[in-house]
Amino acid sequence: MQCLLVDDEPLALQLMEDNLKDVSYIKIIGKCRTAADALTIMQHEQVDLLFCDIHMPGLNGLQLVKSLISKPLVVFVTAYEKFAINGFELEVLDYLVKPVPQERLLKACQKAYQFFELKNTTAVIPPSLSKAYFFVSSDYMLVKVNFNDIQYIQGLKDYVKIVLNNNQKPILSRTSLKAIEKQLPPSLFYRIHKSYLINVDYISHIRRGKVVGVNVELPLSDNYRLTINKMIGRELE
Known part of the structure; x- marks a missing residue:
């Protein structure tokens, strides 16, 4: 993993580098004392793991x-331990309070590496044709999702939101809608828009420009009207 260290204290940066230098799966590609310098590096280098101070000028x-x-x-x-809640609201991997024990630092590294490997091996574990479910990566774990529980899936920049039935909490997964689509049974899920896939079992009705599901109206793009025509066996007006 390519790692970037950011801290306005030179001694803290050096200590972090010394503690990480023997971790075989981490390659430190830079050390920064300001967030601005970190942004510059991240614009030109692939950064997989960021160790970052919070309180900086x-x-x-x-x-x-x-x-x-x-x-x-x-x-x-x-x-500053008081920043922990703010940090986890940003869905960060971990939060370490200085001075950081070596054992605690290595635990954070191992957690990062496990998630890095999982994310880069596959964001979605493909199901066999006989299965009625698949697994997605979410909140640093693999979550089992039944196909029949999915109402629709929305693409959101670097994430997808999987909306489930029975008021279950939606699942956010850091993958693409295209990657998710490849794992779904094509007889059950249809692309209706560049940002939406819908489970046909949850379609209530279709009208010009809209696909109506359970308590939701989703956009129907002209680019996918032919797909919907084939699904319902007739042309939409």
Whole structure:
């Protein structure tokens, strides 16, 4: 994993580098004392793991992570425990409080590596044709999802949102709608828009420009009208 260290304290940066240098699966590609410098590096280098202080002059660590469109795995390292809630609201991987024990640091590294391997092996584990479910990566674990429970799936930049029936909590997974679509039975799920897939069993009715499901209206793109025509066996008016 390519790793970037960000901390405004030179001694803290050096200590972090020393503690990580013997971790075989981590390659430190840069050390920064400001968030602005970190942004510059991340624009030109692939960063898989970010160890970042929070309380820094200028742009702080929280603001840095919020500004990222495509986020790496993030571990906040700070002397201020009060920032922990803010950090986890950003869905960071871990939160370390200085001074960081070596054992705790290695635990965070192992957690990052496991998730990195999982994400890069496959964001979705393909089901066999006989199965009625698949697994998706969400919140640093694999979640089993039954096909019949899915009402629709929405693409959201770097994530997809899987909306389930019976008021179950939607599942967010860091993958693409295209990758998810490949894992779904084509007889059950139809693309109706560049950002939406819908389970045909939850379609209530279709009218011009809209596919109506359970308590939701989803856009029907002209590019996918032919698909819907084939599904219902007639042309939409």
